[in-house]
Amino acid sequence: MNSEVEIDAIMRVRDITHPLPLNLDRPLEIEVGCGKGRFLTARAAQNPDCDFLGIERMLERVRLFDGKCRRAGITNAKVLRLEALYTFHYLLPAHHARRVYVFFPDPWPKKKHHSHRLFGPLFRTALWKRLEIGGKMEFATDHAEYFQEVCEGFSTDTRFCRVPSMPRPPEVWTEFETMFREQGLPIYSAAWEALPGDDAPLEPLVIPPEAEPREGIVRRKDKAEDFAQFENNERNA
Ligand SMILES: C[S@@+](CC[C@H](N)C(=O)[O-])C[C@H]1O[C@@H](n2cnc3c(N)ncnc32)[C@H](O)[C@@H]1O
Numbered sequence: 001m002n003s004e005v006e007i008d009a010i011m012r013v014r015d016i017t018h019p020l021p022l023n024l025d026r027p028l029e030i031e032v033g034c035g036k037g038r039f040l041t042a043r044a045a046q047n048p049d050c051d052f053l054g055i056e057r058m059l060e061r062v063r064l065f066d067g068k069c070r071r072a073g074i075t076n077a078k079v080l081r082l083e084a085l086y087t088f089h090y091l092l093p094a095h096h097a098r099r100v101y102v103f104f105p106d107p108w109p110k111k112k113h114h115s116h117r118l119f120g121p122l123f124r125t126a127l128w129k130r131l132e133i134g135g136k137m138e139f140a141t142d143h144a145e146y147f148q149e150v151c152e153g154f155s156t157d158t159r160f161c162r163v164p165s166m167p168r169p170p171e172v173w174t175e176f177e178t179m180f181r182e183q184g185l186p187i188y189s190a191a192w193e194a195l196p197g198d199d200a201p202l203e204p205l206v207i208p209p210e211a212e213p214r215e216g217i218v219r220r221k222d223k224a225e226d227f228a229q230f231e232n233n234e235r236n237a
């Protein structure tokens with residue numbers, strides 16, 4: 001039997017108001033903005049007793065993630081093409097993920113775009129709700145100012161405490177980490193552990209108007225290549 005055609009790593013969701021089809025008897029690790037899946041597929045191959053979920057909104061990267069799993073015969077990793085904050089807020093089980101990874105999230109370097117950054121009180125609250133108590137959030141970026149902002153946010157949040165980052169040998173570097181390290185750029189890493197806290201149900205998600213996707217982004221979502229170019233331009237702006 002040919003494993004290339006048997007494996008389908010794309011999590012196909014028919015109703016985005018229902019919890020995701022996850023096996024709650026198995027541990028779970030999640031990567032937000034997993035890109036083409038270099039990190040998560042390597043980790044999945046090394047840890048067959050755990051399930052791995054990548055969340056990625058770009059179609060082309062989702063397909064490349066799927067291709068990696070097919071070629072390597074990886075059956076314990078899935079990729080979901082959906083917006084990460086929505087997924088964390090509504091679709092994931094409470095206190096089940098043992099680790100969440102966010103590596104090289106879009107830094108939105110212009111001040112007027114900072115509200116589009118992933119890390120903020122809304123994401124931290126949904127993140128805490130999805131991590132098991134004692135579960136860890138691993139973060140890395142090449143952007144010093146964004147790193148500082150994220151660290152300050154966690155440092156005043158009593159539901160988290162800072163812990164040492166996990167070692168990341170070259171075989172698990174993400175595509176962006178590999179590229180930045182080859183360019184000799186500094187990489188900033190940090191990790192936090194989820195502590196017991198107030199487990200109130202999450203309020204309905206309300207996105208501040210300034211953080212809503214802009215029209216230009218929505219139009220470009222139809223064409224993955226245009227969107228990739230757009231993101232690239234944003235990074236370099
Ligand atoms: C700068 S890239 C980094 C990719 C990968 N983590 C790496 O280090 O190679 C950021 C990725 O996050 C994805 N992304 C950004 N915001 C997202 C969101 N709100 N929901 C899902 N994916 C998102 C982008 O499509 C992109 O693939």
